[in-house]
Amino acid sequence: MTEAFKFMINEHHSHLSGLSIPVFSLRTKDSSGIGQFSDLKCLADFAHRTKMRVIQLLPINDTTTFMDWRDSYPYRAISVFALHPIYFNLHEFLNDLTTQERGALKKEEQRLNALKQIDYERVLALKWKYITLIYHAKKETIQAQSDYQEFIKKNENWLNAYACFCVLRDQNQSADFMQWSEHQIYSDLVYKTLLKNPMQKEQIELHFFVQYVLHVQLTDAVAYCHQLGIAIKGDIAIGIAHDSADAWTNPSLFHLDRQTGAPPDLFAINGQNWGFPTYNWTKMAENGYQWWKQRMVAMSQYFDAYRLDHILGFFRIWEIPKGSVRGLLGQFSKALALDAKEIEQRYGIPFRQWGIERFTQPFIKDWVLDQIFGRDYRDTIIQNYLTYVGHGNYVLKPEYETQKKVEAAHLDEWLTDGLFQLIENVIFLVDHENGHLYHPRINLQSTISYQEFGADYKAQLDRLYVDYFYGRNYDFWKNQAYEKLPIIKNSTAMLACGEDLGMVPENVPDVMYHLEILRLIIERMPNDDHFVNPLQYVPYLSVLTTSSHDTSNLRAWWEENRENTQRYYNDVMGWYGQAPNVATGEIIREIITRHLNTDAMLVILPLQDWLGMDEHLRASNPQEEQINVPTHPFHYWRYRLHIELEDLLQEEEYCDFLAELIGQSNRDQSLILD
Structure with a gap:
């Protein structure tokens, strides 16, 4: 060091x-x-x-x-x-490659170095191809070195799990460990189990080798x-x-x-x-x-x-x-959220009287749809993406109720953006840990939902907004830091x-x-x-x-x-x-x-x-x-x-x-x- x-x-x-x-x-x-x-x-x-x-x-x-x-x-x-394997310098091991391997490496490097920008996928594939060759040529020599053994021992608290993660990621062709049926949670038993399989043991040792180099x-x-x-x-x-x-x-x-x-x-x-x-x-x-x-x-x-x-x-x-x-x-986390009583008594907003959903759920009416999509598309939007719930109000169909679901539907860009705006058309957000506390939505004054309020209620919402974002939490956040x-x-x-x-x-x-x-x-x-x-x-x-x-x-x-x-x-x-x-x-x-x-x-x-x-x-x-x-x-x-x-x-x-x-x-x- x-x-x-x-x-x-x-x-x-x-x-x-x-x-x-x-x-x-x-x-x-x-x-x-x-x-x-x-x-x-x-x-x-x-x-x-x-x-x-x-x-x-x-x-x-x-x-x-x-x-x-x-x-x-x-x-x-x-x-x-x-450390990222893409930063591995292959040239330090050129003598461990065959003449043919060195020639092929040089040709591919010339092509990649001629590019203005990085071709990430080709570079990474090149690195791993030659890292693997170098590993097989050098592993016995390097694994016998005391410095290598000391590195493995010193870093086992993270290195073992990292190597197992890489092996299982490649094996499952996914880094989403919740989809790994047998190994959704890491333990030392996972490491010991993989070591029993010769192919997996070899892959683990490859990642050890790479991190050491x-x-x-x-x-x-x-x-x-x-x-x-x-x-x-x-x-x-x-x-x-x-x-x-x-x-x-x-x-x-x-x-x-x-x-x-x-x-x-x-x-x-x-x-x-x-x-x-x-x-x-x-x-x-x-x-x-x-x-x-x-x-x-x-x-x-x-x-x-x-x-x-x-x-x-x-x-x-x-x-x-x-x-x-x-x-x-x-929403800011952690932050001093507001309860219904404070919203009503301190800021004079009829939070529960009008229904909490009016403030926390997407506000969707005919005129809102006209403003976002245009009158000509209103009926199409209602028919395909919304459900009428009475009193002139709509809710999004379950298959479009989040932005991730809308994104997964692969709709036209203008339609995706419009549905995103509908989902964001709220005044308050429910706290992620306490369902009885609320945060004002950032830039709530820019929402269409805000437009429907009268001047008095807009003024009260503005006062709440300024208090929350510019003072209420400052000492609390300072203490957190x-x-x-x-x-x-x-x-x-x-x-x-x-x-x-x-x-x-x-x-x-x-x-x-x-x-x-x-x-x-x-x-x-x-x-x-x-x-x-x-x-x-x-x-x-x-x-x-x-x-x-x-x-x-x-x-x-x-x-x-x-x-x-x-x-x-x-x-x-x-x-x-x-x-x-x-x-x-x-x-x-x-x-x-x-x-x-x-x-x-x-x-x-x-x-x-x-x-x-x-x-x-x-x-x-x-x-x-x-x-x-x-x-x-x-x-x-x-x-x-x-x-x-x-x-x-x-x-x-x-x-x-x-x-x-x-x-x-x-x-x-x-x-x-x-």
Whole structure:
């Protein structure tokens, strides 16, 4: 294990710069169609050459659920401990392949490396084909090594279950362990039973072998980074896959009948549904959050710092019913819900008098259908999808009563969207744990149901809405965070950073400050009424960046909204005249320079934005450099650098320019090995 870097948190030390990029996006001359752990060495050479001190990655855990391109999503881990086999460097074992095998590998690599983007399915198939060959050639030698045996012993608490999960997933051609007739719940007996079958035992040992080699390759790459004074910042995803080894092993720690996501924002007006089960925090607390502690300790083998994905989830999580596709029917969990008496007496709403169903069930009348579908389609909708229940009201037929059921019907897009709107046309949501408590629906003022209320009742609903979302729960959520976050943070010496974007309660920054967890700040994504986040007020305990994997890069953002660009050009940059239609290298340099000259402890920018300063080195199409589109639940994560890292290192003039730019900002500082 390599020694970790220690980040000194004080205002007279540790003003550092760095770059962010997913491992899968790296491109080197040894690539097999995708980046791999060993490529971090070449990336560290570039960082060191340009006086950067931190490399930030996306999650690197195994995500093999569907066994197709959907598994390219790095935030849906099937194990928070296992590394992804796709990052296995085959070239370290070329001598263990036959001449014919090496030739075939080279030809396939040439085809995959010629692609602009990653072909996830072909790459993964290639990796497993040659991993299997390497395993059979090397297993006896490696299995006899004391380091290998120590690794297996040290990690048996998760490795045994993970290997069994992979074997049974492949055998059943499904990761849904509830469909595994004999093995729906993991126990040591499952592991012992599979070992008795020679073929299954061989497969288990294959997964042991792969995890060991990945561990060695990543540890070696991290050690190289440390030798150059480069720290590694990892990413700790907020969720796990529903069909995962973690849920299979510890189902009581998760609410498997619920989903997590995020409430609507400017980038996703219908909210986000990530599909992860939510955490059963009450159960986790019973043993002092051991699962989280073990997870953090495991990742501290590789990371010096980490980005805690969606830190708001430790205050409260956006919990969505199992039958939902979109995120609008979510509710905060945990939260102080309202009972009927409070709704009636404090806010003057005739909740029970009018019938609770009026507020909690989809509000469907003829005029509602006309507004969503148009009068010409009303009769068709009623006949095929609704049941009349009297007094001008309809309910959805059982086969269309949830969004998942509508989605499964494979209807036309306009019809699916309309039925989704009907299902979401409610004012209150029943609490997921107590059927006598209620939460106001997010953006309830935008529902058609809300339109039917008179001005007085609308005003009362508005008052309830503001109280609930902007004050009622703030102290409660703060206490929830103070219960969990110190335990998780103090389980390792890694520098803790939080992703606190989105609908942020006003006390979140204060909690993060007192716990010394760095905030994430993106200039163009203010948390208040400012046009942008004023960089002169960026706090020291923060990670400042220009873009994230969920946003466009600077060059693409510049072209998204002409009015905003012009305002930014004149009012923020202070440049006169008409803004250019395209962000020149000079514009990107000015933006990055302002970021570097702030008080933020870490300024970590996407490599795409660093390259954007050079009009000869940067990619021709900035839109192709966006890593993820968060509004797409199954986005294909396949972005890859357009230049090999070895060639980037040869760009002496550009590297000198970067080193000078960073040096002038006083961010050329060293880190301390702990």
